[in-house]
Amino acid sequence: MSEQRQSTATSPPSAADAPAHRYTAALAQEIELRWQDRWDAEHTFETPNPSGRLGDPELAAARGEKLFVLDMFPYPSGAGLHVGHPLGFIGTDVYSRFKRMTGHNVLYSMGFDAFGLPAEQFAVQTGQHPKIMTDQNVATMRRQLRRLGLSHDPRRSVATTDPAYYRWTQWIFNQIFGAWYDTDLDRARPIDELIAELESGARPTPDGRAWAELTDAERRDVIDSRRLAVVGNAPVNWCPGLGTVVANEEVTADGRSDRGNFPVFKRNMRQWVMRITAYADRLIDDLDTLDWTDAIKTMQRNWIGRSHGAEVHFPSPAGEITVFTTRPDTLFGATFMVLSPEHPLVDALTTPEQSLAVAAYRRAAIIKKDIERQDEGREKTGVPTGLTAVNPVTGDDIPIWIADYVLMGYGTGAIMAVPCGDQRDFEFAGKYGLEIPAIQQPPDAWFAAHGIEPTLDTSRWPVAFIGDAPYVNSSNHDSGNDSLDLNGIDSVDEGVRLTNEWLEANGHGEATITYKLRDWLFSRQRYWGEPFPIVYDDDGRPHALPDAMLPVELPDTDSFSPRTFDADDEFSDPESPLDRLESWVNVELDLGDGLKRYRRDTNVMPQWAGSCWYELRYTDPTNDEAFVDPAVEAYWMGPRTDVRPDHPGGVDLYVGGVEHAVLHLLYARFWHKVLYDLGHLSSKEPYARLFNQGYILADAYKDEREIYIDAFDVEERDGAYYHDGRPVTREWGKMGKSLKNAVSPDEMYEAYGADTLRLYEMAMGPLDASRPWETRDVVGMYRFLQRLWRNLVDEQTGELRDDLPPLDDTTERMLHRTIDGVRTDMEAMRFNTAIAKLIELTNRATAVTADGTPRELA
């Protein structure tokens, strides 16, 4: 290990008295820079569009079939690149070059996802406008990426913070605000079409009155409530420590903020919400048309969390209580009900005798954060409300409890408890002595597996039974209800089907589908983001600004921070930085009905907004009349039915890390589908093929205080690690600033040149695998390039060698095998094995031609 650590400090192989024309880092650098200049001067990597501003139809046709290759664009961090960042970029560059050389018109560029927290926090600390830092960082990253030799079309680069870009982000927001979801046609439509249907009576108003009878305010309420982007009171995640609300996707499993790790509280607040849930089914179903890994598809499916089941209505003293269940067939076994402590009917269902206990339990449950709920080892707790509801199939009175294992945020916030068939209900019933009647006869093998004799006496069962087995005690022939008899049926599917029919026929419930996905909380109380293109009138109603008023530019200020609070101060209220800019907030505008006073929306959009559509802008980056020209979009993104019949269109190859599985990738698909529904796009999906590259990992070291220390100052002695003589512990993680183990590409350029670095990163292993960085291994690729160079160029004179003997038959055959193999490997993005084949060929050629004379071959 000690050699390894020393060699991580960059020490180029000494070339002091090497031959004048050896392939050294200096020569590599000279060659690389010369070519990079030439590519710029000759516009080598500018890609023609089929039409429009960047259009050159003849050239586009001459280049061949189109191919859109995309990297997940980076956040322009101040720390600059480390060697882990460009892994995917190098892969897409190699692939793009290969495809260009084999007859494709390749769209390949790179933009910057430049809104976000780090630049804002830096601005708060220094008082300097975040734009200054952001622009600097973008310039630095552009320079670093150029030095890597990436073949981007520089004209197509975008930054989400550019008003010429976010003008269209705001325009798209207005499209979503100006749309509603037609569940009959299963697509979004312009809100004007809804208004027309309401006016004509083709669609009834919510309360059945004629449209003409509604007041203006009532009409606006009806319309605004149907929009795909809605501002209204909703339970949101309030993070006092950050001073802003955050999306569900940005809250960690233990109830803290993804950024900053502050506590997050559920609060009702007036915020922007996008109705991504309207698209839940399509977001799941269309995964089948995508060429993505099963892992990512599964993560999206799980996040959306579609469950088929039924809603069942239980009569109670406070009216009907509706529960959601995936097992309506177990209704005969429902012996009690459980409401979430936050359920709105709890007060109405609590008897005076129980009110103290219920109030105490509720208070405790609400104060408890999700973390603590889990920390208690899942021991179920709850209290009875004192009242009962009626099981609609048996007619029995069943007690109503509240318990915090039932979550308000899923289903209806209430369950029917079937203790014999649900492990949680089983434990709860066991603890509180509630009845557990058996309603299925489990197979003998189940009893054998649990080491007990078959019995229907559930007090002997160690766990609940879940699965297919004949129903027992599942008939209501004796009761007054229309009959339902499941006894003897041994299929859950059949039991569910019959029960659903019975529920619907008797008005006790209906089959339904529930999702875990929540609507997307879209506003943030921050500065460094896109302002909303929205103003409010005196009645507080939102109005979208017309296209001519876009962009709404972010106003200048020197106060960039939202008001933040003690991280645990749950009952604080958000205050956006834009709230303080009174002269910007209050405006007089003519929105078509004369000059009026309005207040601007003072929120900004979440960082995900800009990345929801950037690939579209790459295709037509200079268009100032539309976010993208339809013909250009159709060319680059249109469905490829030649690839598969149900091809949804989209980017041909999208490469990036797996960490965006449910955030960016879900949001971008949602926006894309809205734009498709509204007729702006020919593609149904943004990313037809997704490839998740691995990460570059590296050792990291912590001292006694559990603080990471610079990995390059650590010494190894006798298998232990020390820093300044003190012992430290070794860990393993993704290379980066936070682990203090980042290796800069600049060091690699200086020691070996960019081509060696590129070759090394591609040769380390398959692109989709994570792999540890070993600086000492880089030299192998350097030697390979040196050998290759020496085979072609005289190291003394710098002239091309003219003393090369003709290839012998064996080498000739190997050459052709290599051409074939490399081509196959490149097509499949197996760059590591392609490089190995090229090394083999070079080594063979070296053996044959070294010193100009063929060698004896083993």
Next chain:
RNA sequence: GCCCGGGUGGCGGAACUGGCAGACGCGGGGGGCUUAAACCCCCUUGUACGAACGUACGUACGAGUUCGAAUCUCGUCCCGGGCACCA
């Protein structure tokens, strides 16, 4: 607990549809060049036994299918990732 991946030399990895396990690179050993070293070049390098031709063993572990298994099936263990009181 559930759902995905994965486990091959000292290290990163290769082996495409079941057909010579360990390509290629690093590191190690030996040699050449050099006053010497670095750089570079050549040979060698899975383990055990053997001076050597070689022989046996070997792809996490245990069974199985097959003429033949790193690869397919079943079970077990371990590692990584995601989700998790989701009714």
